[in-house]
Amino acid sequence: MEHLGLNMNWLESEIYIAASATLYFGLLTLMSVRVVLKRKPIGVSLAWLFLMFAIPLVGMIGYFIFGELNLGAKRSRQRKLISGTFLEWIQEQAMTYKQSKELISENAHAMQSFVESYTNMPMVKGNKHTLLTTTDDILLELTKEIKDAKKHCYLMFYICNQGGLVDQLLEELKSAAIRGVECKLLLDSVGSHDFLKSNLPAQLRQAGVEVVEGLPVGAFRLLFQRQDLRLHRKLVCIDDHIAYTGSMNLVDPAYFKIDKGVGEWIDLMVRCEGPIVQHMQGLFLWDWSLETEQNLHLPEANKSLFCIAGDENSQLIPSGPEFGKVGIHQVLLTAIYEAKYSLVLTSPYFVPDESLLTALQVASMRGVDVKIILPAKNDSVMVKYASRAFFEDLLKSGVEIHQFYGGLLHSKSIVIDEKIALVGTVNLDLRSFWLNFEMTMLIDNPRFSGELLTAQMQYTLASNQLTLEKWQKRPFFKRLLEGFLYLFSPLL
Numbered sequence: 001m002e003h004l005g006l007n008m009n010w011l012e013s014e015i016y017i018a019a020s021a022t023l024y025f026g027l028l029t030l031m032s033v034r035v036v037l038k039r040k041p042i043g044v045s046l047a048w049l050f051l052m053f054a055i056p057l058v059g060m061i062g063y064f065i066f067g068e069l070n071l072g073a074k075r076s077r078q079r080k081l082i083s084g085t086f087l088e089w090i091q092e093q094a095m096t097y098k099q100s101k102e103l104i105s106e107n108a109h110a111m112q113s114f115v116e117s118y119t120n121m122p123m124v125k126g127n128k129h130t131l132l133t134t135t136d137d138i139l140l141e142l143t144k145e146i147k148d149a150k151k152h153c154y155l156m157f158y159i160c161n162q163g164g165l166v167d168q169l170l171e172e173l174k175s176a177a178i179r180g181v182e183c184k185l186l187l188d189s190v191g192s193h194d195f196l197k198s199n200l201p202a203q204l205r206q207a208g209v210e211v212v213e214g215l216p217v218g219a220f221r222l223l224f225q226r227q228d229l230r231l232h233r234k235l236v237c238i239d240d241h242i243a244y245t246g247s248m249n250l251v252d253p254a255y256f257k258i259d260k261g262v263g264e265w266i267d268l269m270v271r272c273e274g275p276i277v278q279h280m281q282g283l284f285l286w287d288w289s290l291e292t293e294q295n296l297h298l299p300e301a302n303k304s305l306f307c308i309a310g311d312e313n314s315q316l317i318p319s320g321p322e323f324g325k326v327g328i329h330q331v332l333l334t335a336i337y338e339a340k341y342s343l344v345l346t347s348p349y350f351v352p353d354e355s356l357l358t359a360l361q362v363a364s365m366r367g368v369d370v371k372i373i374l375p376a377k378n379d380s381v382m383v384k385y386a387s388r389a390f391f392e393d394l395l396k397s398g399v400e401i402h403q404f405y406g407g408l409l410h411s412k413s414i415v416i417d418e419k420i421a422l423v424g425t426v427n428l429d430l431r432s433f434w435l436n437f438e439m440t441m442l443i444d445n446p447r448f449s450g451e452l453l454t455a456q457m458q459y460t461l462a463s464n465q466l467t468l469e470k471w472q473k474r475p476f477f478k479r480l481l482e483g484f485l486y487l488f489s490p491l492l
Contacts, residue, residue, distance in 0.1 A: 074293065075290055078289065078290050078293050079290060082286070082289055082290075082296040085296055085298070086282070086286055086296065086298070087120055089282060089298045090120045090121060090122075090279075090282070091120065093275075093278055093279070093282075094122040094124075096275070097122075097124040097125060097126060097275035097278075098122040098123070098124060098125075099122070099123045099124060099125040099313050103125070103313070104123055104313060104444055105313075105419055105420065105444050107338055107340075107416060107417055107419050107420045107444075108123070108313075108420050108442065108444040110334050110338055111315075111331055111334050111335060111338070111420075111442055112315055112442065112444075114330060114331065114334060115315055115317050115331060115442065116315075118327065119317065119318060121279060121315060121316050121317065121318070122315065123313050123314065123315040123442070123444065124274075124275045124276055124279070124313070124314065124315070125275070125308075125311075125313055126274045126275055126307075126308035126309060126310065126311070126312075127272060127273065127274030127275060127276045127309060127310055127312045127313070127314045128272075128273040128274055128309040128310030128312060129270050129271065129272055129273075129310075129312055129314065129441075129443055129445070129448045130270070130271040130273075131268060131270060131448065131451045131452055131455065132244075132246075132268060132269045132270070132271060133268045133455050135248060135252070135253050135264075135265070135266075135267055136165060136252075138244075138248055138267070138268075138269050139164075139165040139166065139168075139169060139252060140165065141271070142169055142236060142244065143165070143168050143169045143172050145236075145238045145242060146169065146172045146173055146176055146238065147172045147175070147176070149176050149181050149238050149239055150181065150239055151181065151182065151239045151240065152181060152182040152183070152184070152237070152238075152239060153173060153176055153181055153182070153183045153184070153236075153237075153238055154184050154186075154235070154236065154237040154238075154281065154284045154285075154288075155173070155184070155185050155186070155235070155236050155250070156185075156186040156187075156214075156231070156233050156234070156235045156236075156284055156287060157186075157187055157188070157191075157192070157233075157234050157235075157249050157250040158187075158188045158191035158192070158230065158231060158232045158233070158234065158249055158425075159187075159188070159191040159192055159195075159249035159250065159251055159256075160185075160187050160191075160192045160195040160249070160250040160251070161192075161194070161195060161249070161250070161251040161252075161255065161256050162195060162198065162200060162255075163251075163252055163254075163255030163256070164252030164254050164255040165252045166250055166251060166252050166255075169250070170200065170204065173185070173204065173209055174203070174204060174207035174208075174209060175207075177204075177207045177208030177209045178207050178208060183208065183209040183210065184209075184210045184212070184284075184288060185204065185209055185210065185211045185212070186212050186214050186231070186284070186287060186288055186291060187211070187212070187213060187214060187250075188213075188214045188215060188230055188231040188232070189213045189214060189215055189216045189217050189231075190215075190217055190230055191230065191231075191232075191249070192213075196213055212288070212291050212292055213291075214231040214287070214291050215229060215230060215231050215291075215437075229320075229321060229435050229436070229437070230435070230436050230437070231287070231436075231437045232425050232432070232436035232437055232438050233245075233283075233287070233318075233425055233437055233438060233439045234246060234247065234248060234249060234250075234269075234425050234439075235280060235283065235284055235439065237277065237280055237281045237284055240277065240278075240281070240299065241273060241277060241307075241309075242271065242272070242273060242277065243271075243272045243276070243277040243280040243281065244269050244270065244271055244272065245269065245270055245272070245280065245423075245424055245425070245439060245441060246267065246268050246269030246270050246411070246423060246424065246425075247267045247268060247269070247410050247411045247412045247413075247423075247424070247425060248265075248267035248268070248269050248410070249267075251265070253265045253266075253267075253407075257379060260379050260408075261377070262375070262377040262378065262379050262407070262408040263377065263406065263407035263408055264407045264408070265407060265408045265410045266404075266406060266407045266408065266409045266410055266411060266459075267410045267411055268411045268413070268423070268455060270423055270441060270443075272314070272441070273309035273310065274307070274308060274309035274310060274312075274314075275308070276314045276315075276316060276441075278299060279316040280316060281299055282298055282299070283316065283318050283439065285297065285298055287437070311445075312443065312444070312445040312447075312448060313443070313444035313445065314441055314442060314443045314444065314445075315441070315442040315444075316439065316440075316441060316442075317331060317424070317439065317440040317441070317442055318437075318438070318439050319426065319433075319437070319438045319439070319440065320435075320436060320437035320438060321434070321435065321437075327433070328426050328432070328433060328438060328440060329353075329355075329356070329433040329434070331422070331440070331442075332356065332414070332422075332426075332428075332433075333355060333356065333359050335414055335416050335420070335422060336356075336359040336360060336363050337359060337362075337363070338416060339363055339368045339370075339416045339417055340368070340417050341367070341368060341369060341417055342368065342369045342370075342415075342416070342417055342418060343363055343368050343369070343370045343371070343414070343415075343416055343417075344370075344371045344373070344413075344414070344415045344453060344456045344457075345370075345371070345372050345373070345413070345414050345428065346372075346373045346374075346409060346411050346412065346413045346414075346456055346459060347372075347374060347412050347427050347428040347429075348374070348375055348378065348408060348409055348410045348411075348412070348427060349378070349380065349383050349387070349427040349428065349429045349431075349432075350372065350374050350383075350387045350390070350427075350428045350429065351383060351386050351387055351390075351428070351429040351430060352390060352428055352429070353430055353433075356428070357390055357393065357394070360372075360394060360397070360399055361393065361394065361397035361399065364394075364397045364398040364399045365397055365398065369400075370398070370399045370400065371399075371400045371402060371456075371460070372394070372399060372400065372401050372402070373402045373404055373409065373456060373459050373460060373463060374387070374401065374402070374403060374404065374409065375403070375404050375407075375408045375409040375410075376403035376404055376405045376463075376464070377405075377408060378408065379408060383429070385478070385481050385482050386482070386486055388478075388482050389482040389486035390486075391466065391471055392468070392471060392472065395466060395467070395468040395471060396468060400465060401465070401466045402459070402460050402463035402464070402465050402466075403463055403464050403465075403466060404459050404462055404463045405462055405463060405464065406459070406462035406463075409459060411423075411455075411459075412424060412425060412426055412427055412428075413452055413455075413456065415449050415452050415453045415456060416449075418446065418449055418450060418453055419444075419445075419446050419449050420442070420443070420444055420449060421441075421442075421443040421445075421448055421449040421452045422440055422441070422442055422443075423440070423441050423443065423452060424438065424439050424440030424441050425438045425439055425440070426438045426440050
């Protein structure tokens with residue numbers, strides 16, 4: 001009987017092991033098939049498959065949480081509800097301010113046409129853009145404009161961090177709301193986590209400021225929507241005549257991540273005046289409506305509100321999962337291939353895909369002077385080493401790489417042939433291209449592009465230019481780390 005009992009236990013154990021193995025490999029097979037059928041970019045698909053087979057449980061759970069673009073049923077319903085109204089509004093506004101094709105620079109034609117075809121956002125005339133390159137000046141100017149606001153103050157940021165000049169700005173925002181100005185503050189749930197969990201949002205709401213958490217995260221929400229799709233836009237609209245965008249979060253660099261050992265964050269913003277402000281205001285209200293499910297109340301296309309402020313052409317480029325699969329990635333590729341003799345790029349995070357890497361190499365090899373300016377120190381160790389995996393190929397192609405030592409260079413900008421500028425919130429990595437909600441300004445004006453180029457060249461004065469000979473002498477363990485993290489670059 002004892003022998004029979006042992007046999008039964010052994011049999012039950014074998015059945016349990018066989019059933020577990022069948023379930024395990026069945027799940028792995030189903031998840032692998034799902035990855036293949038989704039037809040993501042090859043690098044992304046291979047990275048997920050590698051992770052699933054190397055660390056199966058981690059890989060499958062990771063893909064379930066982060067692998068697919070799922071914004072949730074409520075947001076999808078609201079987007080369908082308001083998208084028609086938004087498109088009609090853009091078309092109505094374009095009838096008044098759209099710039100004619102013959103008055104757009106030849107360098108900008110391809111980008112302008114592509115952006116308009118997939119976002120319906122036209123290039124508009126009559127704008128004035130002012131470049132702001134000092135973070136203290138940016139915060140002081142925003143504070144002054146809020147203090148002088150008569151109608152509304154709309155602010156949208158990825159990160160809001162209290163301390164320093166930001167505290168003064170928030171006090172002025174409270175004062176504006178108390179005196180009857182409509183004040184809205186939209187902050188990303190992850191980027192502004194600490195701020196949103198503090199007592200400051202309650203104080204702002206008590207003063208009359210509407211504070212909304214964008215793309216909220218939580219354990220329960222994992223079941224219904226992807227959690228790493230982030231609201232990465234930076235946008236301020238004051239009344240109907242001024243708007244700002246660029247790379248800077250609502251932070252005072254002297255009080256932000258000072259323990260990271262990377263120095264103060266270096267940013268820039270663009271002050272916009274003219275008809276482009278209407279598009280920027282419309283984008284804010286679009287995002288606000290999606291997050292709050294409130295009705296979409298867009299400004300009227302009225303010449304008296306959005307008057308001509310200058311002679312510069314500009315085009316707003318919103319990007320993110322809801323704008324389709326191409327978006328800003330295709331704009332950047334077009335910008336690189338359109339360059340005739342010079343191309344200067346700055347970005348804090350540089351993890352290109354194969355198409356962007358090839359475009360930069362080809363541009364350099366056909367005679368374009370290509371300069372990439374990146375921070376020498378980075379707050380993300382994984383991005384830092386994954387980024388460096390691309391340096392040797394770029395240097396061999398003649399691309400100049402400048403490592404900035406004056407802090408964490410956070411500005412995101414491109415200048416093409418000293419005539420066309422792209423400036424905004426987009427990093428040169430796959431997260432910005434495919435996952436984050438971003439915004440970029442295409443500015444067709446030699447004067448502004450020249451000012452931005454001057455700022456970029458000032459960055460190079462605080463940088464060291466890499467040489468291929470020196471780079472190839474780096475230690476073997478660093479090469480190994482770069483190569484390993486390169487395998488996961490599509491997921492960073």
